[in-house]
Amino acid sequence: MGQSRRALRTTAVGAVSATLIAGTALGVTSPAQAAPAAGIRFVDIAGDGGTILKANVVAPADTSRRYPLLVLPTSWSIPQVEYFAQAQKLAESGYVVVSYNVRGFWQSGGEIEVAGPPDVADASKVIDWALANTQADPSEVGMAGVSYSAGISLLAAAHDARIKAVAAMSGWADLIDSIYSGRTQHAMAVSFLGGTGYLTGRPSGHFQQMLKEFLGSDLSKEQDMIAWGKVRSPATYLDQLNRNGAAVMLANAWGDTAFPPNQYAEFYDELTVPKRLEFRPGDHATPEVTGLLGLPNDVWTDTERWFDHYLKGEDNGIDREQPVQLKSRSTGGYEGYPDWKSVGATRRKIDLTGTTTIHANVDSGADGGIFILSNAVDQFFRLPPMAAIPLLPRRWAAVWQSDNYATVQQIRGTARLHTTLIPTKESGTLVAYLYDVGPLGLAKLVTNAPYTWHGRTPGTPFDVDLDLFSTAYDVPAGHRLALVVDTVDPLYFEHNPSGAQLTFSSTADDPSYVSVPLREQ
Numbered sequence: 001m002g003q004s005r006r007a008l009r010t011t012a013v014g015a016v017s018a019t020l021i022a023g024t025a026l027g028v029t030s031p032a033q034a035a036p037a038a039g040i041r042f043v044d045i046a047g048d049g050g051t052i053l054k055a056n057v058v059a060p061a062d063t064s065r066r067y068p069l070l071v072l073p074t075s076w077s078i079p080q081v082e083y084f085a086q087a088q089k090l091a092e093s094g095y096v097v098v099s100y101n102v103r104g105f106w107q108s109g110g111e112i113e114v115a116g117p118p119d120v121a122d123a124s125k126v127i128d129w130a131l132a133n134t135q136a137d138p139s140e141v142g143m144a145g146v147s148y149s150a151g152i153s154l155l156a157a158a159h160d161a162r163i164k165a166v167a168a169m170s171g172w173a174d175l176i177d178s179i180y181s182g183r184t185q186h187a188m189a190v191s192f193l194g195g196t197g198y199l200t201g202r203p204s205g206h207f208q209q210m211l212k213e214f215l216g217s218d219l220s221k222e223q224d225m226i227a228w229g230k231v232r233s234p235a236t237y238l239d240q241l242n243r244n245g246a247a248v249m250l251a252n253a254w255g256d257t258a259f260p261p262n263q264y265a266e267f268y269d270e271l272t273v274p275k276r277l278e279f280r281p282g283d284h285a286t287p288e289v290t291g292l293l294g295l296p297n298d299v300w301t302d303t304e305r306w307f308d309h310y311l312k313g314e315d316n317g318i319d320r321e322q323p324v325q326l327k328s329r330s331t332g333g334y335e336g337y338p339d340w341k342s343v344g345a346t347r348r349k350i351d352l353t354g355t356t357t358i359h360a361n362v363d364s365g366a367d368g369g370i371f372i373l374s375n376a377v378d379q380f381f382r383l384p385p386m387a388a389i390p391l392l393p394r395r396w397a398a399v400w401q402s403d404n405y406a407t408v409q410q411i412r413g414t415a416r417l418h419t420t421l422i423p424t425k426e427s428g429t430l431v432a433y434l435y436d437v438g439p440l441g442l443a444k445l446v447t448n449a450p451y452t453w454h455g456r457t458p459g460t461p462f463d464v465d466l467d468l469f470s471t472a473y474d475v476p477a478g479h480r481l482a483l484v485v486d487t488v489d490p491l492y493f494e495h496n497p498s499g500a501q502l503t504f505s506s507t508a509d510d511p512s513y514v515s516v517p518l519r520e521q
Contacts, residue, residue: 036061037091040084045129047103048121051110054080055100055126058087059134068311069136071126072099073119073149075285077196079106083145085294090304094312096136100126102152104201111204112197115151115175115232123156127163138162140311144303146170146288147258151234157246158237165247165310167303170285172259173250173267176229181260182466184429184450185214185493188371189258189284217493219454235267247274247310251299253282254329254471255375255384257368257491261470262414265340274310274319277340278302279472280327281382283375298327326412329378330474335412335519344413344517350481352419352512356398357503360496364397364486366433368448371491383444387433389482390441398485398504400514401437409475413517415447415468417483420510422461422503427454429494430502432466433484434514436475443482447471450492461505483514 038061047053060067070090072083080101087097103122104112113119123143130136142165143153150171157163172178179186194211197203203211210228213221230236241248248271252264261279268277278299280287291297302325308314322336324343337343369375369385378384392399417432429452435443449468456462475481485504487496506512 037088040087043133045100045126047110047125048118051103051118051122052108053100053103053122053126054107055098056080056084056087057096057098057130057134058084058091059096060091060094063135066135066137067094067096068140068142068307069127069130069134070095070097070307071123071130071141071143072097073123073143073145073152074099074101074105075146076148076193077105077200080108082292085292086300089294093304093308095307096130096134098126098130098134102148104204106200111202112207113204114207115148115155117231119152120155120159123152124160127160140164142166142307142311144169144307146292147285151175151232154234154241154248155232155237157244157248158234158241161244163244163246165249165307167249167251167306169251169288169299169303170253170256170259171250172263173233173235174229174263175233176226177263178259180214180225180229181262182449182451183454184452185217186257186491187215187493188491190214192371193258217495235263235270238267238270242272245273247306249276249278249303249306251278251280251287251302253284253287253375253379254279254469255281255283255378257371257375258284262467265414265470268324269340276302276306276318276323276325278325279470280379281329281332281375282379283372286372286376286379326472328410328472328474329382329384330472335472340413343519344411345520346518347515348409348518349513349515350400350402350483351506352400352483352504352514353506355503355505357501358398358486359395360428360487360494360500360502361498362396363488363490364392364484366392366397366431366435366484366486367489368431368433368445368491385445387435387443387445387484388441389435389437389443389484392484396486399482401482402480404478404480405475407477409481409516410519410521411446411471411473411475411516412519414470415517416515417464417466417468418515419464419512420461420505420507421464422459422505423453423456423500424458424502425497425500426456426458428452428487428496428500428502429492430464430485430487431489431492432468432514434468434516435482435484436473437480437482439478446473446475446481448489450489452495454495463510481516
């Protein structure tokens with residue numbers, strides 16, 4: 001079995017390599033803008049504890065001087081040729097680029113530690129090797145990557161002061177708030193990541209145990225899981241990152257079902273270093289994927305500009321642009337803001353009046369879609385998950401609607417739900433959805449978020465305050481908004497005992513509402 005898995009990995013490496021190299025041929029760089037690169041060189045690098053990391057180096061052909069160093073760890077389950085197209089382009093513009101397969105995956109040694117301390121130490125070992133074996137300048141070191149490598153890059157910058165700039169694309173700042181937001185397991189995302197980890201790597205015993213407890217909803221291990229995630233969260237080391245001073249660029253998708261945008265925005269607010277925040281339509285890693293094939297890509301263009309300024313010292317204006325750059329899901333245009341709090345400058349409340357009771361355990365038909373696929377469709381075709389609001393069964397879905405809007409409502413930022421909940425069981429899960437409803441009642445999903453509770457007294461009310469996932473979406477004139485709450489969504493695990501009912505109430509002393517952030521007109 002072990003030999004067949006190794007053979008599968010080797011075959012897959014070849015296939016992915018061919019795809020990426022072919023993609024590089026499509027990304028032609030003008031000779032007037034590029035210097036020749038020396039080609040790709042495959043090397044072995046001794047990581048933490050002597051673990052062998054399979055790596056490659058792409059550098060300028062001219063070895064008569066030193067160049068800025070960029071270190072690119074691979075994404076989760078992806079072979080080391082992942083960044084070949086971008087590495088070639090960066091080398092042609094004057095960088096030494098070292099990309100390596102993170103420990104535990106493919107041909108690299110060790111076991112999957114999920115961005116644990118050995119992964120962070122590996123990044124420093126790779127920098128050590130590059131400074132000793134290439135024309136890399138020790139005063140100009142950067143790290144970048146997509147997904148898993150984004151998290152590792154941020155963690156490394158907090159622990160290694162040699163790193164002067166980071167571009168973290170489709171990554172996380174708070175691992176638990178990403179995969180366990182609202183105290184709810186993001187089942188589809190974690191199951192996918194766990195499965196691909198077993199297929200392409202060697203999960204450590206600790207990771208296997210944590211995955212089993214997470215997917216098994218073992219509440220007795222909840223605090224252990226949170227502590228495990230905290231060690232692997234860049235937000236834990238925020239003070240160190242600020243003290244080291246690396247310039248940090250964060251980029252993510254509005255619909256990232258692995259690492260939702262809220263935790264990145266909160267992390268950005270706390271950074272005191274030179275910083276930039278970019279959000280675009282899509283799902284996990286989909287905004288960056290065309291760039292990995294050597295095709296034109298806004299995220300990778302900004303990444304190179306970021307390093308050109310903060311490592312090479314080029315005056316390309318990126319430091320004078322508005323540091324928060326958002327691309328709307330509805331218009332495709334970019335908007336610049338001075339900070340995150342300016343994004344949703346005004347708020348409009350939708351009152352959730354009356355008392356409503358729903359039954360649990362049945363999917364009402366409202367849901368957040370399919371991991372990666374649904375939000376990728378929204379990215380390319382502007383077709384988010386949809387629901388027919390008049391047809392949602394009120395036995396299993398609570399529905400509140402606004403009046404029709406006379407003008408376009410430009411939703412920007414984080415919608416917030418406040419309500420009073422009376423459950424019939426001590427544990428449970430709800431999922432809140434905000435929809436754009438057209439004249440015939442056909443609705444497009446604007447945003448959603450799950451919420452889980454345990455240990456509550458049945459029949460006793462308690463407040464629910466829930467931040468929905470941040471977004472940028474325009475509700476057309478003549479449409480209205482609808483808030484839908486149900487108890488089942490394929491994206492998440494639900495904890496509603498059989499026969500559970502949820503009652504939502506609103507009183508004059510404590511009215512229920514959803515607060516919608518709007519762009520200032």
